[in-house]
Amino acid sequence: MIDVNVSLGFWPFQDTASLTAAKLVKYHREEHIAGALVSSTEAILFPDPDIPDAALFKKLDRYPTLSPVKTINPTLIGWEDSLDDFIQRGAVAVKLYPNYHSYSLADTAPRALMAELNRRRIPVMIAIRIEDERQHFPLMRVPPVPFEDIIELSAAFPRVPVIVLNAYYREIIGMPPGRKNLFADIAFAEHPDTVAEIVKRVPSKHIVFGSHTPFFTLRAERNKMRFASISPQDISRIADQNAIRIFRIE
Amino acid sequence: MATIIDIHVHHHLGEESTSSPVPVQPLIEQAARVGIGHLNLLGNLFRFGVNPTADHVREINTVTINQVASRPNILGGFCYLNPELDVTFLEDEIARCIVNGPLSGIKLEIDVNCRDRRLDTIMDVAANLHVPVLHHSWYISTGLQEHASDPADIADLATRHPNTTIIMAHLTGVGMRGVRDIQPFPNTLIDTSGGQPVSGMVEYAVNRLGPERIVYGSDTIVRDFACQIGKVTGAAIPSRYKDMILYQNARRLLNPDRRRKVQS
8 A cells, every 4th residue: 555645744733743754664564554655744834845855855765665755835936946956856746735835726836837747747746735624723724725726727737647635525526527637635535434435436546545644543544445345446546556657656 | 352332423414204214224334344333323413403493303313212222232322402492391302212212311412502501401310310411512713603512611511510421522623622621520521523533632632531531433424434443443542441442431331220210
């Protein structure tokens, strides 16, 4: 199994900093997870994501099963150099937080980034949210990224794999059929027999396993797959085959 | 391992007839796959919207009674009440559902805030019968519903009724502040139901309240049994605490030998 939605680092409203890369690898062994895509939690709020990302990438050097993901804020001057630099350091994908970085996906800057990702054939992950809106710290209520904006972006750049992270069940089942480059993870989705219900409505080739570790309990997320009443083919696609194809994992 | 008890299950949310055309069997089978052998049904609470009439409350509870009666080894249930209604109705409904019926506790939702003194009769009867009261609660950043209760309200209720066992619902929803709100009240437990599987919350509640004051619940039919169980089994706490949370504490609360019949 490949977990596409993991982060390491400090978050002010939850004890996420306790999870180290070493502990993460240990939990993965216990939960039969072969690898993960990992971004920096601090890159969400820190004014220059390059700084926490540099620390993260250095940490992950020792852990071959953990693949680093670069957070880009395309409104920052010089994002092109950041992208170039971190691709050379081994970034397998780019992650965007339009809501926390205060831009719309319709703006010029993210469009320019998408054009560059298209040129370089790099997938983009867009986190709709970090926390359930009902639980936000009252003085820091950040609205979710509109799903329709992500759908439109995926249509505008059909050759760039767009992976939506942290969408609710009702958002995922609203994904337009036939959009080849659009994918969603299951971290925030929940329904009795979550994955089976999703797969009834969205082909499994568009779904990936993402746990939102360490914000969410890994066992709970892993259980969604462990007890899903779906075919072995669907399990295989969601567990790792889709991620291997999208992120060109060897 | 002994069978897991899920103290917080709704079947179904939405419109249905009194005989429920939506069979409960698929839910039982899904629960069994993850080791849950006892579902505590809390009623189809929003079938008639907020603040239902006496007839509506009676209909909701009749469905629960019928379901429990049909599968008493697997299903239990609580009597849902709207404290806005006449005291005589409330007492009669408790008698119908619990004293003379198969239900083993009381469910309160968002119809009346729990600081309201209209809850007092319900709480006193529950104490006399030795049955728990499971009360919805949440700290919501997006704005609480008009009469909904938050954990500070539950703490007020616990202060007024120290002899009534209260189960405050929704550990993730009440958060750390909510856990601290009820920490001083040994008569108040918390269920793990609902909300995302936020890490660290079960561990926090164990540290603050002790494992004996936490009970597992899922909040199905809006949640996934396997995911909600994983909140507990995936927590960094000793196995014996997980057993307490998953079934021992609930077994103690729902033990019919604890219940005392009201002399008519």
